[in-house]
Amino acid sequence: MPGIHARYSPSHAAVWGTCTASVRAEENIPETDSEYAAEGTLAHAIAELKLCSRFGLLPADVCKSRLDMLRADPLYQKEMEEYTDIYADEIMKVCCAFPEKPYVIVEKRLDMGHIVPDCFGTADCIVLYGTILHIFDFKYGKGVSVSAENNPQLRLYALGAIGEYSVFGKIKTVFMNIIQPRIDNICSACMPAEELTAWGDKFGRRVKASIAAGGEFVPGEHCRFCKAKAKCRARAEMLLSAEEQKAREDRGEMLTDEEIGEVLLRAQLLAGWVKGLEEYVYDKLLRGEPVPHWKLVEGRSVRAISDINGAFAALEAAGYGSELLYERKPLGLTALEKLCGRKKLTELIGNYITKPSGKPTLVPESDKRKAFSQTRIAEMFKDN
Ligand code: SF4
Known part of the structure; x- marks a missing residue:
């Protein structure tokens, strides 16, 4: 339902x-429109129509004309076709594994008010077959890899779907699926419906009790998705807490590796926080609202040619041939993918594409990727 947002989305x-x-802290902080979000909305709309077309949920000519309209959107990119195809293919794969056609529901608004008041939202796709329920969530972002494990968004949708569709028969097993094709992240988590319902009861009780008591500020990694992150005192206090400094005399003069590891984790959070503060102050000053200790100045600018045709005509008239003025460069892989689509490009030049091992990259222990083995590191550096 456009224009209506759940308080607890x-x-x-x-x-x-x-x-x-x-939720209270974010009140009155406006949403920032980003092109990425608009691209995601467009990709979702394309994905929805592709599912409707494949499962015959809308007449073919309606799907086609709506898709044509979306393809005329200025934000449309050819690569959206491939990513939305991957999404639709994954759902088809799941459906084809059942002995008969399952019940497929696309873009379904679900109400989770029985768990947390004013909690509702739209699930991208639901597949029902007998006692099995699948929830699919299409993620078009490529910044953060989203896991299906312990994912409260998927769990809430699954509980909403159980509430909605249990009239057709008892749901016993729930699969929660994330399809994030731009970073090859396709993952799934499975839970017995009973366990999920018990989780929902506990989650709802805890959240409702805490909200009734005024809400509790609990800073952590999730703060980066909070609109109040720049102004929030609890987050600032967590990041600036001097408690680590206490009893410094009890420790050695040099930091231990354990301490360095902890400091680096904290420093990464601080770096994200500082970036958010800079954006907040910058936006305020742009709006003409003063922030003590800060001002805007003219930044460094780069010279540019105002009329490229006129300038190059003048250079050619002066005897500089076009072979001196223009360089011909092959497109990179990303631009080629935008031009042909990843699938087509792989068909055409897949034999020429190589993917060398990435260099060792430092990440926190919580990162879900497998750690590099010492043998692989030794192999990579043996020629250096
Ligand atoms: S603690 Fe984090 S999540 Fe909570 S209001 Fe502050 S910034 Fe937002």
Whole structure:
């Protein structure tokens, strides 16, 4: 339902499910429109129509004309076709594994008010077959890899779907699926419906009790998705806490590796926080609202040619041939993918594409990628 937003939106549950004061803290902070979000909305609309077309949920000519309209959107990119195809293919794969055609529901609004008041949202796709329920969430972003495990957004949607569709028969097993094709992240988590319902009861009780008591500020990694992150005192206090400094005399003069590891984790959070503060102050000053200790100045600018045709005509008239003025460069892989689509490009030049091992990259222990083995590191550096 356009224009109506849930106060406790499932897509934000990782934030308010942990920090129950965040909804209150985010009040009156406007949404920032980003091109990425608009691209995601467009890709979702294309994905929805592709599912409707494949499962015969809308007449073919309606799907086609709506898709044509979306393809005329200025934000449309050819690569959206491939990513939305991957999404639709994954759902088809699941459906084809059942002995008969399952019940497929696309873009379904679900109500989770029985768990947390004013909690509702739209699930991208639901597949029902007998006692099995699948929830699919299409993620078009490529910044953060989203896991299906312990994912409160998917769990809430699954509980909403159980509430909606249990009339057709008892749901016993729930699969929660993330399809994030731009970073090859396709993952799934499975839970017995009973266990999920017990989780929902506990989650709802805890959140409702905390909200009734005014909400509790609980800072942590989830703060990066919170609109109040720049102004929030609890987050600032967590990041600036001097408690680590106490009893410094009890420790050695040099930091231990254990301490360095901890400091680096904290420093990464601080770096994200500082970036958010800079954006907040910059936006305020742009709006003409003063912030003590800060001002805007003219930044460094780069010279540019105002009329490229006129300038190059003048250079050619002066005897500089076009072979001196223009360089011909092959497109990179990303631009080629935009031009042909990843599938077509792989068909055409897949034999020429190589992917060398990435260099060792430093990440926190919580990162879900497998750690590099010492043998592989030794192999990579043996010629150096
Ligand atoms: S920044 Fe973090 S601690 Fe502060 S309100 Fe948001 S989620 Fe809660």
